Amino acid sequence: MSVVLNFKSHLSDLFAQALREVAPEHADTAILIERPKQASHGDYACNLAMQLARPLRKSPRDIANALIAALPQSEAVAKVEIAGAGFINVFIATAAKQRAVHGVLAAGAGYGHVHTGQGRKVGVEFVSANPTGPLHVGHGRGAAVGDCLCNVLHAAGWNVTREFYYNDAGAQIDNLTLSVQLRCKGVTPDDPSWPESGYRGDYIMDVARSYMAQETVEADDQHITGKGDVDDAEAIRHFAVAYLRREQDLDLRAFQVEFDVFSLESALYTEGKVEATVQKLIASGHTYEQDDALWLRTTDFGDDKDRVMRKSDGGYTYFVPDVAYHHEKWKRGFVRVINEQGSDHHSTITRVRAGLQALDVGIPQGWPDYVLHQMVTVLKNGEEVKISKRAGSYVTLRDLIDEVGCDATRYFLAARSPDSQLVFDIDLAKSQSNDNPVYYIQYAHARIHAVLAQWGGDRTSLHQADVSALTSDYETQLLQKMIDFPEVIERAAEELAPHLIAFYLKDLAADFHSYYNASRFLVDDEQVKLARLALIEALAQVLKNGLALLGVSAPEQM
Numbered sequence: 001m002s003v004v005l006n007f008k009s010h011l012s013d014l015f016a017q018a019l020r021e022v023a024p025e026h027a028d029t030a031i032l033i034e035r036p037k038q039a040s041h042g043d044y045a046c047n048l049a050m051q052l053a054r055p056l057r058k059s060p061r062d063i064a065n066a067l068i069a070a071l072p073q074s075e076a077v078a079k080v081e082i083a084g085a086g087f088i089n090v091f092i093a094t095a096a097k098q099r100a101v102h103g104v105l106a107a108g109a110g111y112g113h114v115h116t117g118q119g120r121k122v123g124v125e126f127v128s129a130n131p132t133g134p135l136h137v138g139h140g141r142g143a144a145v146g147d148c149l150c151n152v153l154h155a156a157g158w159n160v161t162r163e164f165y166y167n168d169a170g171a172q173i174d175n176l177t178l179s180v181q182l183r184c185k186g187v188t189p190d191d192p193s194w195p196e197s198g199y200r201g202d203y204i205m206d207v208a209r210s211y212m213a214q215e216t217v218e219a220d221d222q223h224i225t226g227k228g229d230v231d232d233a234e235a236i237r238h239f240a241v242a243y244l245r246r247e248q249d250l251d252l253r254a255f256q257v258e259f260d261v262f263s264l265e266s267a268l269y270t271e272g273k274v275e276a277t278v279q280k281l282i283a284s285g286h287t288y289e290q291d292d293a294l295w296l297r298t299t300d301f302g303d304d305k306d307r308v309m310r311k312s313d314g315g316y317t318y319f320v321p322d323v324a325y326h327h328e329k330w331k332r333g334f335v336r337v338i339n340e341q342g343s344d345h346h347s348t349i350t351r352v353r354a355g356l357q358a359l360d361v362g363i364p365q366g367w368p369d370y371v372l373h374q375m376v377t378v379l380k381n382g383e384e385v386k387i388s389k390r391a392g393s394y395v396t397l398r399d400l401i402d403e404v405g406c407d408a409t410r411y412f413l414a415a416r417s418p419d420s421q422l423v424f425d426i427d428l429a430k431s432q433s434n435d436n437p438v439y440y441i442q443y444a445h446a447r448i449h450a451v452l453a454q455w456g457g458d459r460t461s462l463h464q465a466d467v468s469a470l471t472s473d474y475e476t477q478l479l480q481k482m483i484d485f486p487e488v489i490e491r492a493a494e495e496l497a498p499h500l501i502a503f504y505l506k507d508l509a510a511d512f513h514s515y516y517n518a519s520r521f522l523v524d525d526e527q528v529k530l531a532r533l534a535l536i537e538a539l540a541q542v543l544k545n546g547l548a549l550l551g552v553s554a555p556e557q558m
Contacts, residue, residue, distance in 0.1 A: 003103035006486040018070035042089035049086040060086025098467040104538040112485040117158030126340035128165040140397035144413035146340035148498035156493035177237040183208035201392030277324035286358040301354035323355035337368035373418035404429040411438040415502035444509035448540040449556040465534040474515040
């Protein structure tokens, strides 16, 4: 008997074959397979007959009968019924659900992966912090969401490139340079002459001390050495940016986040890409001169007002290099580009997309996609934590990692929808209780391994265990939850919502803990014992696979 691992995909294929027989002229109709809200309505439902009623000028029930008659035979399907005006309800065979245990064990780390991406190229840009200081907790949320999103897209069959874009040009870098220079000269933030926009964190003193000591830091395979000259602002700028890029990279490594590509805003200027983009926009006819400035007619593409590209002083506004940068991404062959950024970037979306449309190079409307995350509030002992001694004015990502560990930090920052504000409770993240979701999920995985270790048998033998004894309500629910995993990955990739993985894992862990508390595993009946052990071994694999998507470990002992 064959093993089906993705019932939704399997049913979609079956209905596609039936559709080609019943209505070949409408074979491209989208087939939607959903889980009914009521268990009595079956395991899955299809509304294809409703969709075809108007174009075929037939009643949905007649079409449903024809589709059911044309459905290919499948061992996975126990029965098919018509409900209401023409919904088709499908009941999955109990034996097919039970055999999914073997499928999970055989698939191992690959269980849950789907192929909706079809190997297409997607570029995901995230974190992209200005190299002006340590990464703060907001950057950490972007790192967690972005990295988990990349993992989910990879599991959904996309060819993923992780990218970090450094805004290493502009006023903030000028402020950084001046702050380090003043520190090199012995001026402190307490001095009345300290500029209002200067950076005050202790890390500025660290940069200045290293520059004066003529230390060497590495950035982009280049070694940059501090000159020790307090009057050489350009040398200070290069050293400070390289130093802080290295520090941010160390923070990200501690967070287990790595990138495939690092891009520099400054390179867009030095390589002439910003100027080339501006000239192309001028040639497109979508620009005009007014008040000694160059404007882009973004209202042609849905913006509420036109935007300045080149200011009267000759400098470009910040969205212009963004247009040049995304044009480069398009030329690099990305079918899809996703930017994970803070919600304060919301205002840039329309103008960047408008600039790309104005280039008239075939970029589709609505490109790129954006995932915007809201602010993070950090609590400790019930009170908000606002500052870090090292950073001076904010909580750093490294503070959280040092305080609660990488696993809890990643889970808590990724486990809620990005568009909702997040309260990070340090005390909860450190607690070893069922109230701590990451502990609760990891404990389920460890509990399973404790049972298997107590059994002490050959785990590979479980791959062939007779699983027909898995008939209790707890087991039926766990089987269905396990079967749902590929669908959860598919949905999380489609909706750019990696937090759905966290929701799923918490529910799966809850179902397992209930099963554990209500059941015995090492029973005298050998068939029942091996069936239950095979089930929890498969559940451990699903928990491990899901945690891996979140970048969280799956300990075997706790």
